[in-house]
Amino acid sequence: MSEEQAASGLSWNERVIQEFRANNGRVGGMFEGAPMVVLTTMGRKTGKPHVNPAIYYKDGDRYLVFASNAGRGKNPDWYHNLLDSPQVTMEIGTDEGAVRPYATRAQVLEGEERDRYWELQCSLDPAFREYEEKAGRAIPVVALHPLDLGVITERSRMIGTQLLKHHADLRAELARVRAAVDETLTAGGADPRSMADLSEQLRKHCLTYCYGLQMHHIREDGSFSAFEKRFPHLVPAITRLREEHKVVEAALAEFEELLDKGGFQNPDDVARLRVELDRVVGGLEDHFRYEEETLLPALEV
Ligand SMILES: [Fe+2]
Ligand SMILES: [Fe+2]
Incomplete structure (x- = not known):
């Protein structure tokens, strides 16, 4: 880990992840030479993307x-x-020299199967035995199954149906965020206390929306890897969709910063937020539509 990284104010996990992504999945220090993945799960209380590095064992x-x-x-x-x-997104180093995300489905191993793979992992990496002794609990073993679109099945069709549902939810949530902004603009002007209450509600609405959209895009980026493999003719369209995700992500980060500065003291602050919100979502509707037109026929949805 470089001094620059150490001085960057990032947490230990964040530094490992940064190094992982910059070096095609390789990390130095205590993880030198270890097979690593980075997992993104959805925070069960916050809905926020939760990212962490993990050591893996490839089994078929x-x-x-x-x-x-x-x-x-x-x-x-x-x-x-x-x-x-x-639904877990797994990033891993590739032969092309850059980390890629993959959509996976997690399954917790049970009984004899769990014990067998746990013993195998401890024999491959004795640090895990030490963890087990220190923790004093049976450490869960989780299998991640990458999405495979080799044959269009019930599962792949479900991905198409879920995409439509998530887009519908995101559109509805967006309408609620806009309504909350408008309500704050109309009602909050006269009374500073109601302005503060409304601002807080608005902040919650907006953050829920940001996290929901981030999660949706992270999961899509993972499933795009399976689409590209199975449907090479979709690569240009998917490249465009990935780029659009990056644009939205950058805009959301700015938007979140604006919210974090927080404390909408007066209607002008909310009006500025409204302009920013419109800017952020400007291209989103087009993105949803283009994505549906591109991906759904391939999934036979
Ligand atoms: Fe998307
Ligand atoms: Fe989408």
């Missing part, structure tokens, strides 16, 4: 990860998150 087409939490007594947050929502 699936990837096994271990909820050791470095020997702490409690299971890690990412494990609780995937129990709640098993």
